[in-house]
Amino acid sequence: METRQTTIESPAKWIREARADLGLSVRELGRLAGISYPTVSRIENGHEEPRWDTMQRLLRATGRSLGSATPRPMPIVRLADLTREWRTQRNGRHEPNWTSLRLFADQLHLHPEFTGAAILPAPRRAGSRFFDSLLAAIAEKCADDVGIRRPAWTKTRPGLDTPWESLGTPRILQRNRDQAPPQFMARGLHISESAIFRTHLLRGDAAGARRRDNSRTRRRTR
Secondary structure, three states, X not given: OOOOOOOOHHHHXXXXXXXXXXXXXXXXXXXXXXXXXXXXXXXXXXXXXXOHHHHHHHHHOOOEEEOOOOEEEOOOOOHHHOOOOEEEOOOOOEEEOHHHHHHHHHHHHHOHHHHHHHHOOOOOOOOOHHHHHHHHXXXXXXXXXHOOOOOHHHHHOOOOXXXXXXXXXXXXHHHHHHHOOHHHHOOOEEOOHXXXXXXXXXXXXXXXXXXXXXXXXXXXXX
């Protein structure tokens, strides 16, 4: 008699394969999804059938969502998409597209569960040692921030022999060095954290939105 795979096994297979594709451990997937790793292990081994919201959280942590029948990639920005986001200035200096890098960082601040899917796939070489190293530094910082292993590909992107720093007065340059993330400084990138990671601005926007919501609620209850 022909046997068929039960639907209960499908979520286990989806999650296990999506995690393996990114190279995440069970514990790292659980950390990104906000689910205990024993629960993730039971689901992957087919010993527990996940609720819909649990399955969605696990899939989102791998950059996927459940469509009508099978998981599909989500439209998130990955570092691998940003390899051309730099230019050479007239003086030969390499300059990143700051807007693209900030949007990437904003995405992960708002959706930290996307971190693994956004940083683990290796970007192609950008044609700029500076920009290759900058993407690696961003990946290392993002991994450290959420407590997962740094992507293996970052080890193949060496730091700079001569430090890179933006143009400015000696005071500005010193401030950038003082405020640069350690992952950047280790690679000779004297770039202030706030140049890319606008956490303070996003936190302010969120607080402002909460104040506006509270104000509207008070007006309705008067």
